[in-house]
Amino acid sequence: xxxxxxxxxxxxxxxxxxxxxxxxxxxxxxxxxxxxxxxxxxxxxxxxxxxxxxxxxxxxxxxxxxxxxxxxxxxxxxxxxxxxxxxxxxxxxxxxxxxxxxxxxxxxxxxxxxxxxxxxxxxxxxxxxxxxxxxxxxxxxxxxxxxxxxxxxxxxxxxxxxxxxxxxxxxxxxxxxxxxxxxxxxxxxxxxxxxxxxxxxxxxxxxxxxxxxxxxxxxxxxxxxxxxxxxxxxxxxxxxxxxxxxxxxxxxxxxxxxxxxxxxxxxxxxxxxxxxxxxxxxxxxxxxxxxxxxxxxxxxxxxxxxxxxxxxxxxxxxxxxxxxxxxxxxxxxxxxxxxxxxxxxxxxxxxxxxxxxxxxxxxxxxxxxxxxxxxxxxxxxxxxxxxxxxxxxxxxxxxxxxxxxxxxxxxxxxxxxxx
Amino acid sequence: xxxxxxxxxxxxxxxxxxxxxxxxxxxxxxxxxxxxxxxxxxxxxxxxxxxxxxxxxxxxxxxxxxxxxxxxxxxxxxxxxxxxxxxxxxxxxxxxxxxxxxxxxxxxxxxxxxxxxxxxxxxxxxxxxxxxxxxxxxxxxxxxxxxxxxxxxxxxxxxxxxxxxxxxxxxxxxxxxxxxxxxxxxxxxxxxxxxxxxxxxxxxxxxxxxxxxxxxxxxxxxxxxxxxxxxxxxxxxxxxxxxxxxxxxxxxxxxxxxxxxxxxxxxxxxxxxxxxxxxxxxxxxxxxxxxxxxxxxxxxxxxxxxxxxxxxxxx
Numbered sequence: 001x002x003x004x005x006x007x008x009x010x011x012x013x014x015x016x017x018x019x020x021x022x023x024x025x026x027x028x029x030x031x032x033x034x035x036x037x038x039x040x041x042x043x044x045x046x047x048x049x050x051x052x053x054x055x056x057x058x059x060x061x062x063x064x065x066x067x068x069x070x071x072x073x074x075x076x077x078x079x080x081x082x083x084x085x086x087x088x089x090x091x092x093x094x095x096x097x098x099x100x101x102x103x104x105x106x107x108x109x110x111x112x113x114x115x116x117x118x119x120x121x122x123x124x125x126x127x128x129x130x131x132x133x134x135x136x137x138x139x140x141x142x143x144x145x146x147x148x149x150x151x152x153x154x155x156x157x158x159x160x161x162x163x164x165x166x167x168x169x170x171x172x173x174x175x176x177x178x179x180x181x182x183x184x185x186x187x188x189x190x191x192x193x194x195x196x197x198x199x200x201x202x203x204x205x206x207x208x209x210x211x212x213x214x215x216x217x218x219x220x221x222x223x224x225x226x227x228x229x230x231x232x233x234x235x236x237x238x239x240x241x242x243x244x245x246x247x248x249x250x251x252x253x254x255x256x257x258x259x260x261x262x263x264x265x266x267x268x269x270x271x272x273x274x275x276x277x278x279x280x281x282x283x284x285x286x287x288x289x290x291x292x293x294x295x296x297x298x299x300x301x302x303x304x305x306x307x308x309x310x311x312x313x314x315x316x317x318x319x320x321x322x323x324x325x326x327x328x329x330x331x332x333x334x335x336x337x338x339x340x341x342x343x344x345x346x347x348x349x350x351x352x353x354x355x356x357x358x359x360x361x362x363x364x365x366x367x368x369x370x371x372x373x374x375x376x377x378x379x380x381x382x383x384x385x386x387x388x389x390x391x392x393x394x395x396x397x398x399x400x401x402x403x404x405x406x407x408x409x410x411x412x413x414x415x416x417x418x419x
Numbered sequence: 420x421x422x423x424x425x426x427x428x429x430x431x432x433x434x435x436x437x438x439x440x441x442x443x444x445x446x447x448x449x450x451x452x453x454x455x456x457x458x459x460x461x462x463x464x465x466x467x468x469x470x471x472x473x474x475x476x477x478x479x480x481x482x483x484x485x486x487x488x489x490x491x492x493x494x495x496x497x498x499x500x501x502x503x504x505x506x507x508x509x510x511x512x513x514x515x516x517x518x519x520x521x522x523x524x525x526x527x528x529x530x531x532x533x534x535x536x537x538x539x540x541x542x543x544x545x546x547x548x549x550x551x552x553x554x555x556x557x558x559x560x561x562x563x564x565x566x567x568x569x570x571x572x573x574x575x576x577x578x579x580x581x582x583x584x585x586x587x588x589x590x591x592x593x594x595x596x597x598x599x600x601x602x603x604x605x606x607x608x609x610x611x612x613x614x615x616x617x618x619x620x621x622x623x624x625x626x627x628x629x630x631x632x633x634x635x636x637x638x639x640x641x642x643x644x645x646x647x648x649x650x651x652x653x654x655x656x657x658x659x660x661x662x663x664x665x666x667x668x669x670x671x672x673x674x675x676x677x678x679x680x681x682x683x684x685x686x687x688x689x690x691x692x693x694x695x696x697x698x699x700x701x702x703x704x705x706x707x708x709x710x711x712x713x714x715x716x717x718x719x720x721x722x723x724x725x726x727x728x729x730x731x732x733x734x
Contacts, residue, residue: 040524040635043533182707210706216639217710219630220433220667222554223674226425229553243639246535246631254540254629256547256555274535274631277545387534 028072029065029338031056031131031328032092032100034085034112037077041242043270044104048133048321049075050312052101055325058304065332071325073101078108085111092128093119098340099328103134103153106185113140116148120418127418129340131324138188141367145413150347150366152324154289156185156239156264157409160192161200162287162372162402163237163262168201169400170235172260175207177233179224181214181244189239189264207231216243221251228252234259241265246274253278261285267377267396269317269387279394284377289370290319290355291396293381297355313389320368323352323359341418356401365413371404425552426671432560434667435567436626440640441647441659442570443618449578449654450587450611452509453501456516459641460523461616465489465623466632467531470538478541486620493616497609505608520637528634535633563625570618574656587611646713650720652730661728666713673705673712680704 033052035045056071064070074097076088085108092100102112112130120127130149132140138155140146154162167173178193180186190211197206208231212218225248228236236259240248249261253275260283265271267286272279290297292305292315305316316322331346332338348363356371375396384395444458455461465485472481496519504511539545540559547555578584590597590604598604630636647666651658680703681691693701705712720727 040528040638041533042528043634046533213708213710216635219640219643219710220429220436220670222429222433223426223671223709226429226552226554227675227677243631243633243635246633247629250629250631254555254557254560256550270534273537274633276537276628277539279537388532392537 028070030072030074030097032074032076032097034076034078034088034100034102035104036080037075039079041080051321054308055322059329065329082111089115099129101131103132106135106137109135113146113149117146120148127340129344133321133324141365142412145365145415147415147417152320152368156188157192158407159264159287161196161407164196164200165402165406166374166400173204173235175205175233177208177228177236179210179238181240182211183214186239207233221248225251225255225257237262239264249275249282250278253281272392285374287372287374291375292383293396294398301355315386319355327352365411369404369408371401372407373401374399422675426675430668430671434664435564437647438660438663439567439622441644443615444644445648445659447615451608452591453512457520458619459637460520461489461619462623463637464523465620466627467527469624470536470632482624485624486617489620490613490617494609494613497612524637533634538628538632540628566625571660646717649717650727652727655729658727658729669712670709673709677704677706
């Protein structure tokens with residue numbers, strides 16, 4: 001009788017053990033995506049959710065990670081409010097997540113970095129790693145750098161470096177006007193441009209350097225455009241985005257300014273809707289990690305773009321989102337676990353075959369090093385930008401690729417590593 | 420001098436645009452005493468409707484139809500929304516319109532989505548009418564100016580010179596007597612509110628393609644129209660006109676002349692290349708703060724003359 005009980009007990013325990021083991025194998029690796037999914041700029045957040053879902057679906061379709069576990073993206077709405085970002089982080093902690101993704105708004109990213117620095121120190125075994133897809137404040141990988149933060153986008157200085165390098169190659173640029181938004185991002189753009197223009201484009205004359213009150217406060221750009229005209233500038237270099245860029249471009253086209261615009265965010269789908277007709281008339285350039293009319297894109301990327309447009313009726317635009325998910329999956333497989341610390345260790349120094357060549361997550365500061373491409377908005381291209389089934393009638397044409405060596409900048413990061 | 424005249428001209432163009440944006444708001448306030456927080460949302464609705472109509476049948480039908488639709492929606496809002504809360508006083512009305520603003524914004528985003536709409540100025544007026552200082556001025560900008568002036572003239576004549584204008588004005592202060600004289604006061608209010616909303620819609624049709632038809636438009640435009648009517652004096656049509664022009668001209672002059680505030684600090688012996696907290700203050704110029712100057716002016720006016728430039732009652 002005693003023996004039988006024991007045998008039943010052992011069998012039961014074994015059964016439970018096997019069951020929990022298989023449950024573990026099937027359990028999804030959940031990744032929180034903290035973005036504005038409601039409010040006036042929800043378009044950006046919900047699009048990011050689509051993008052990451054698609055990237056995760058592709059990994060899952062080929063068998064997931066760790067021999068069958070799936071990646072699952074969980075949308076956490078911060079409504080673009082700082083206090084809600086903190087609230088959603090706490091929710092991520094309660095849900096036991098090990099990874100959060102965010103990128104819209106550097107102020108929110110900073111919030112996350114500071115929160116995790118504290119949380120991870122106080123809660124060993126429950127660490128969370130922050131995968132930053134678009135928050136570009138350079139300081140996050142310089143003086144504010146953190147072991148828990150990985151940035152997959154080029155930072156402001158790198159983007160400006162690419163733009164300035166292309167400007168130095170453009171024979172049409174003689175007189176340049178800087179116009180930026182007066183807040184942390186715009187000012188760091190301005191500082192980087194001033195520094196890099198002196199280093200890389202010595203024959204370009206800087207004829208104006210202006211900061212405007214940001215976020216749609218400027219209704220009428222006429223006085224600024226008049227000043228640009230009076231300065232004799234042939235080119236404008238701006239980090240503006242949203243209405244501050246749309247109204248600027250519309251006003252410039254309407255006034256017949258005729259200057260070339262070098263921008264960071266000039267080509268994002270929501271901008272192109274914002275220009276309306278002016279988008280076809282303006283000579284506008286953007287800097288990105290990829291665009292679909294670039295020659296020699298890798299085969300797997302072209303296949304990926306095709307699957308994305310079939311699933312969402314939109315052009316694949318932010319390729320770094322794909323790298324982020326692919327690299328996370330590769331790091332989890334390489335570490336043999338989904339625990340964040342070993343995975344973070346594997347992410348350091350990891351390379352990936354990007355659209356323009358190899359990209360590398362620099363271990364020193366967790367800043368992805370990558371080639372960038374400067375392209376012009378034009379209707380004279382084979383593939384037009386499509387967004388939610390709507391063809392804008394314009395797409396991008398490469399002006400020049402800026403190699404990784406030219407976008408790689410030194411870092412001042414002194415990283416504290418756990419353990 | 421040329422620069423001054425040029426800035427003055429640009430300032431008038433911008434000021435008249437501001438006036439057009441604020442005209443419906445000041446009308447509703449002067450006639451009904453209701454501060455319509457949803458004004459910018461009606462403006463947004465007008466712009467989106469105009470975009471949709473112009474996509475099918477062109478700009479001109481939109482110019483007529485979109486304000487009509489917005490006006491009817493406004494009248495309906497007054498009849499079934501504002502009228503029941505009227506008896507609880509102005510605070511209740513204020514809170515009602517405050518909530519309404521969010522409802523309209525969300526509905527607009529539900530229908531048209533969350534990306535900017537490519538609403539363009541009509542091709543028939545998209546040519547340079549003239550150039551000055553190397554800048555082209557499209558026929559459409561002159562059209563905007565003409566419409567703004569026409570709105571002012573029509574409102575002025577309507578309120579001051581017509582019988583119905585006098586009745587509406589009387590209904591605000593003496594509703595019982597006006598009612599006793601056989602006028603249907605609630606109905607007058609309903610059409611007045613509808614008319615004010617239609618003006619917001621009209622401003623949306625005309626301004627939406629210049630300022631951008633996008634989800635954040637109501638939020639970014641809301642504050643400035645309030646500044647215009649508070650500086651001008653709540654409910655004063657002349658005040659709104661003068662304030663709008665003043666803001667437009669000050670904005671243009673501040674950006675064109677771009678004076679530094681450094682001399683103010685130099686008096687206190689601050690060095691130009693100072694570091695620390697003073698660093699940003701020393702570098703301030705009038706251009707860098709131009710769009711917030713109206714808000715400074717607002718605070719100043721509220722301290723010095725709470726009823727605004729031409730107002731007849733305090734805020």
